[in-house]
Amino acid sequence: xxxxxxxxxxxxxxxxxxxxxxxxxxxxxxxxxxxxxxxxxxxxxxxxxxxxxxxxxxxxxxxxxxxxxxxxxxxxxxxxxxxxxxxxxxxxxxxxxxxxxxxxxxxxxxxxxxxxxxxxxxxxxxxxxxxxxxxxxxxxxxxxxxxxxxxxxxxxxxxxxxxxxxxxxxxxxxxxxxxxxxxxxxxxxxxxxxxxxxxxxxxxxxxxxxxxxxx
Ligand code: HCB
Numbered sequence: 001x002x003x004x005x006x007x008x009x010x011x012x013x014x015x016x017x018x019x020x021x022x023x024x025x026x027x028x029x030x031x032x033x034x035x036x037x038x039x040x041x042x043x044x045x046x047x048x049x050x051x052x053x054x055x056x057x058x059x060x061x062x063x064x065x066x067x068x069x070x071x072x073x074x075x076x077x078x079x080x081x082x083x084x085x086x087x088x089x090x091x092x093x094x095x096x097x098x099x100x101x102x103x104x105x106x107x108x109x110x111x112x113x114x115x116x117x118x119x120x121x122x123x124x125x126x127x128x129x130x131x132x133x134x135x136x137x138x139x140x141x142x143x144x145x146x147x148x149x150x151x152x153x154x155x156x157x158x159x160x161x162x163x164x165x166x167x168x169x170x171x172x173x174x175x176x177x178x179x180x181x182x183x184x185x186x187x188x189x190x191x192x193x194x195x196x197x198x199x200x201x202x203x204x205x206x207x208x209x210x211x212x213x214x215x
Contacts, residue, residue, distance in 0.1 A: 004035050011044025014076065016051065018068035023076030030080075037080040038205055041113060045073045046203070049109070053185070070109055077113065084120055092122040094215045095147035098140045100128030101184075102161045107154035110184060110204075114152070117204040121212060123148075134164045138172050148211065150181040150201070159186055163195045179214060183207060 002010070007030050014022035023045070030040045052069045055061040097118055101111045108130040115127045126144055128136055132151075141149050149169065153159035162182050169175040182192050183201035192200035199214070201207030 001033055002029065004033070004039075007033060007035050008040060008044040011040055011076065012048040012051075015045055015048035015069050015072050018065065018072055020072045020075040023072040024079050027076040027079035031083050037084050038117065041077060041080065042203055042205065045076055046110075049073055050185075073109060077109070081116055084116055087120055093124050094122045094212070096124045096126065096144050097148040097150055097211070098126045098128065098137060098144060098146045099150040099152070100132035100137060101130035101152045101154070102158050102165075103131055103133050104161065105153055105155055105158035106130050107152070107184070110154070111152035114150070114183065114201065114204045114207050117208050118211065121208045123211065123215075134161060134168050137165055138168045138174070141169070141174060141178060142172065146178055147215065148179045148181055150183070150207070153182070153184040153187060156186050159184065159191065162187075162191075162197065166196050181207060181211070 007026060010026045011023070011030070014026050027040065030037065049069060052061060052066055056066050099111060099115050101108050111130070115125050119125045126140055126146070128140060137149050137151065140146070149165060151162050151165055153162055165180060166175065169178070169180070179198040181199040181201055182195070182197045187200065189200045199210050201210065
């Protein structure tokens with residue numbers, strides 16, 4: 001049987017080869033071998049997507065490559081998701097989280113992973129999808145009496161809109177009754193502090209750990 005390191009290396013290779021079948025196969029292999037799905041996603045698939053992004057920025061890969069790589073990652077994650085969800089606690093509701101990728105931004109893979117991991121951890125997750133208008137976060141937070149509004153931004157041009165979430169929650173008079181979390185590749189703890197967000201989620205595991213500590 002392959003070792004954990006070999007399985008993680010295969011997961012990286014599947015994404016770098018834009019190979020959906022290989023991504024599905026390695027996801028299944030990791031489940032059979034008892035490798036943590038979170039580790040496979042983080043150290044395998046996500047590490048490879050970061051390399052794809054770097055090559056895209058350097059001009060050695062083009063948009064169709066990025067699309068093909070993200071399709072391979074989504075295929076692999078789709079195999080892991082039902083297994084991850086089986087681990088979830090069904091009865092407990094630790095709190096309601098409204099999550100979405102911010103307006104102008106269609107990157108959804110990371111947000112989807114965070115949403116899945118939060119559900120597994122026992123939170124009720126209301127996923128607004130991607131390219132979400134700021135008003136939609138605020139309206140849904142009011143409607144569901146949310147405990148947390150979590151936004152994802154993958155571009156330096158869209159992360160600035162996370163400021164608007166803070167402002168519009170204040171204008172709606174509900175900022176003090178909930179917590180905000182920000183995340184996405186360009187987002188940092190410094191950014192979260194600067195805009196007044198309560199939490200920064202570096203990755204899905206970090207987001208879950210920080211929210212669990214809060215509720
Ligand atoms: Co896209 N793209 N892209 N892209 N893309 C990036 C983000 C660049 C950084 C690539 C680069 O240039 N190096 C770049 C942005 C540059 C900038 O900052 N301005 C970029 C660009 C420019 C674009 C387009 C404009 C390209 C074009 O059309 N010319 C376009 C955007 C259009 C738009 O949004 N309006 C575009 C499109 C695409 C797709 C559609 C091909 C595809 C997305 C598919 C999808 O999501 N359904 C895509 C992808 C895949 C990427 C890269 C390669 C990977 C992103 C990804 O999925 N990573 C990315 C490069 C990169 O990020 N380094 C590149 C894997 C996930 C698991 O990581 O960071 O999203 P994550 O999530 C983590 C973590 O951040 C945290 O937990 C997650 C899980 O651990 N987290 C949260 C995420 N959200 C959170 C929220 C919380 O509250 C808490 C934690």
